[in-house]
Structure formats: C-alpha cells, structure tokens
Amino acid sequence: MKNANLKTIFKTFIAVVAVSVVFAACSKDRYEPQQVAGLSIINAFASPDSLDFYIDQTRANKPALKFNSKIDYLNLFPGNRAFSLTKRGSNKAIASERFNLASGVGYSIFVLDTLNTNTKKYLLTEDDLSAPAADKAKVRFINLSSDAPALSLRVDGKETDLFTNKAFYEYTAFTSVDPGASVTFNIKAADVVKTTLPNVKIEAGKIYTIYAKGVSTATIDSLKLGAAIYTHK
Template identity: 25%
Template structure:
C-alpha cells in the first residue's frame, strides 16, 4: 500500500478519448493534514443528471457531478464512512452506501447504474513506481449490458485485460509509453468499442473506462471509452 506522504502530487484528468481535458491538482494533499485516505469519485451512471456527494454529513462537491465527470482526489478521515449521493438542491438521497477508508490508502469510487438502480463501487488504486518510458494502465467495465469484455491493443490477439464483467476492474499493468489502437471485444469476439491513436505517456497512471449501453435506445448513452489520468509524476 502506498504512503500518501511519498506522493509529490496527485491529480485527476478526465476526458473522452480523442478529446482534451483539464488537469485539476489537489494541493491539499501536499499539506500536513491528519492521517487520512484519499478518494477520487467518478459518475458512470448514464441516465443520471448529476449528483452532490456527502461523506456522512460533509458535502464533498459544490456543483453537481455529471455523467462522465470525475472529482479530483480528496482527503477523507479513516474508518467507516456513509457516502450519500443526492440530486443538486435536494436533500433526498438517491443512493447511500458505506465504505471503510484506511489510512494512507488511495481509492477510486465509481457510481454506476443498472436498470435505473444506482450503485457505487470502491476500488483500490495500487499502482507501482512510475518510470519515464512506461505508462501504467488498468481497465474497469461500467457498462451494465456489455457483458464480459476484453481489451486488445494494436494487432495483438492476446488481450491485455480479459473477461471484465460489469463493475469489475483489472490491476494496473505496465505498457511502453507510445501510441496505441485500442479495441474492446465481447466474450464472443465482437468488437464493441474502439479508440485509435491513443497516446500513453511515461510517468503517468491511467484508468480506461468502458461506459454507456451496448444496446442503443432513444435516450441511452452509447457505449464508448474514456481515459482518466490518475497520477502524473513530474
């Protein structure tokens, strides 16, 4: 488990593949705060209009966190914390779920949706030391109807990540820092989503998200890929 004091900086960058996003640095982690864990929070619920998050009675974000948006890593006191997700300007919770936060631990929380029901999953962010010639990347499946999926890169027939079911994630893997073509396939080998010329840079840690619905309806968000940058070592 990594020690937060060893992190020179922690940042979170969210953007749909092929688009440019904004870097949001959490300077509070560099100060001398009491022992805590840190969590980034991502809204992966396609039909959700935006949520305000509470940890027990403490409000985490001021503006509603919309679908495909992420909050930068934020410090939380350790122990069992009840997370509540509510619509903006509403005191009624859409979802309440308790998670145990450990000292000096780094997590990502993903809000998901299945058949109109909201849920949240908490994932340990355990990456290795970064290097200038390698990127670290993991994948998480937030699509409720895509089934088990695998990730292929370039022309390789051997998956980098294999058989990821809904709400499951891989561990972080090291890949050479270069440009890749990414293909997500179903358990039967059908191509579900692609992203071309995706640049993975050294000294960076990424999360690749499969989000949206494989079965398209009039109002459903379609299946696509999004790349989050969890950490950059400057």
C-alpha cells in the same frame, strides 16, 4: 448538508502511497502528521441526471456530477465514511452506502446506479499508485457497462489482449504498458470490437484507468456503450 470544502491531494499522493498532511498540535507549536486516505469520484451511471455526491454531510462536487465526470483525489480522514448521492440541489439521498477507508491508501469510487433495479450502486477500488517501471506507464481496465457481455481490452495492432473477459463490475490489476503519442485501445466481446478509444496519448510515468461505460439500449448517443480513460492525479 454543507458545501464542499475538501482539499485535493496533489501528485505526491501518486508518488508516495503513505501520504500524510501536517496539522498543528494544540500546544507549544508542535506539528504532528495526520494520516489521510485519498478518494477519486467518477460518475459512470449512464443517465442524463445531474447529481451531487456527499461524503458524510459534505458535498464533494461544486459543478454538477454528470455522466462520465470525475473528481480528482480528495484528502479524507480514514475510517468508516458515509457516501450518498442526491439529485442536483436536492437534500434527499437516492443511493447511500458506508465504506471503510484505510490511512495512506488511494481509492476510486464509481457511481453505477441510483435506481432500485440494481443493487450495485457503487464500485470502490483500491488504487495501486506506486510509480510505474522506468519508461513505462500503468493501466487497468474496468467493465462498467451494465448490459455488456464480458469484455476484453487490446492495444490496436497487438496480437494479444491486455485484459480478458471482464464482466460488469469486474476490474483488473494495473499492468505496465509502453507509452505512445497515439495509442488506440479496442474493447471487444469475444473477437468482436464493441467500442474503441482512439488516439490516446500514453505518457511514461503516469497511471491510467480505462473503463467501458454506457448501455447498448440507451436512446441518447452520449449514453450508449463507449469507453473512457482518465489519469490518476
């Protein structure tokens, strides 16, 4: 398997969904647009293991892909692509699956499990990278805690939930939210706050994903139920 040599998509991918990169044609110095898909990779598997993520035969990560680490959007040719995981430095795949990627679409793939006990190895989402409304941000919520109950997300101090009762593997559409210099998000089961994402800066014009992570049975604190947020870029 080759080392990674995948070019990241810059912020224009977020601003314009129909992305293309330009390649030289074979003759007469003509240039023709070549459509691409974008793929962001997030390790949401609550394990201390260090992993490598492969797209077909190409390793996508340089540093090890550890729990809660993320790779920003990569340029990929569309079509049927093979994704696989190995333990760091190994050539033996421990979780493999094929996905169809469409031209001009941004995707996020979440690593969920590498064990035979769970058939849900990955979650692939199609990302709405259209610009937020004026003076707004956009956010979605995903429950990626495999032993958590259905979870809801609420902005601290608000009277209603942003998103309600999402079971493991379920995710919401993006919705508009107000920006703020220090926003706290509460993740709840029924009316009980299970974990909190405190003092987050939410900026107008940006797109965010918040996800529940970890497992309640973990013996390592960093792998226990918690929350994470990232910006789509």
